[in-house]
Amino acid sequence: MNGFVKVVKELPPEVASKEPVHVDCSKRKGQFDYVESVLPSLLEHKYISITPAMSQRRDRYPLYAKSALCQACYKALRLSRALETKASELLDAIPKPFLSLHLRFEPDMVAYSQCEYRGLSPASMKAIEEAQVDRKPWTGDLTRIWRLRGKCPLTPNETALVLESLSIPPTTNIYLAAGDGLMEIEGLTETYGNIFTKSSLLSREDFTNMHGNTKAALDYYISINSDSYVATYFGNMDKMVAAMRAFKGLYKTLFLSRRGFAELTSKGLRGKELMAALWKVHRDDFAMGRGSALPECFCEFKF
Structure with missing residues (x-):
């Protein structure tokens, strides 16, 4: 306060x-x-x-009171001492500068979206089917409508294509903030080779003994301290990361447009034409380095 x-x-x-x-x-x-x-x-x-x-x-409430409330909450947000120590060690191990990429393409995520994908590996298709239970993919015209609404997670290959369209170099150091079971990761690593993950940087014992929420907390810590942050989804973690980065004055934050990607590919755009169009879709947010609107209290009356 x-x-x-x-x-x-x-x-x-x-x-x-x-x-x-x-x-x-x-x-x-x-x-x-x-x-x-x-x-x-x-x-x-x-x-x-x-x-x-x-x-x-x-x-x-007057604006300064709203500002006091939300800024006090974000200033008070801390990891436990032991977890912050582990997160700091993880951050130190990542080559600098680096981009934190929150990529969501796990079986449960894809199953929940009810989107239909073609060209996935048999292993990925099996994992999705096992996670679907009674949430079957949309069929017919609903498949196209659902995708055009931006409801379908970007695949790692699609994500790599968007990053390329933004002229992000293949040599960029990328920390992969993702859950267990991420599918089709080769679609990203074929273009971007400097990929770092929790499992590759932590000891095997540390990683296997960690609960899912602990791993998510590490991803959050790394993401709010990264040089730039790119998300393929706009979930609760992404909103928290974006707000905290704005609060800390780190505005290189971008949310990739699933709707924009779907609309462009539905028009038959491919190759360089598609990449040029993807750049235009993300141009304003990418140039501003913000990627999403935030409440005024993050920008005004900051002490």
Whole structure:
């Protein structure tokens, strides 16, 4: 909260000698408004204690108050000490500069998308079928409509093509932020050879003993500290990484357009023509180095 409000560790004697007026905000029904329910008591008594409400209105907060709230949350976000130490060691092991690529093409991800893919290896097709259960791919016109809406994850090969269209050199150091079971990785490594992963940088014992959430936390830490960040999806982790990078002033963040890729390929574009069109789709975001709009509180009133 530094820069927004003055925080003290001890109360002044003239205040500490008084009993604060208690305002209980936790038992209110519906949306709670601090302006209506707390501010009058604060102005009257000068010294109050409150039980915070989890559900509250924020639409009438002034911008500096919204900024204080969201920036305080991001400043407070930390990994555990042991995990941050491990993440820092992992970061040190990656050659610099490097790009962190969040690539989502695991069997469960593809199965959940209900998208149909052609040209995948038999092993990938089998893994997808096993993960589908009752979520079968769309068929007929629905397949085309679903893909044109940008609902289908980019394959590693498609991702490599987009990166090439953005003139990202094949010699770029890339940290692969991805879950276990990533399929068709050869489609990326055939073009980009300097690929680094958790499994290649950590000891076998460390990697095999890690829970999935721990691995995701490592990917998050590496991604918010990378020289640039590119995501093929726009999930919760990507939103968190983008916001934290913006908060830290690291704006080289880009989300690849699945919809743009689908629209261009549906028109029959291939080769150099497709790459030129992909550059135009991503040009503005790539040049700005942001890749997504963020709340004003990340850009205004920053102390």
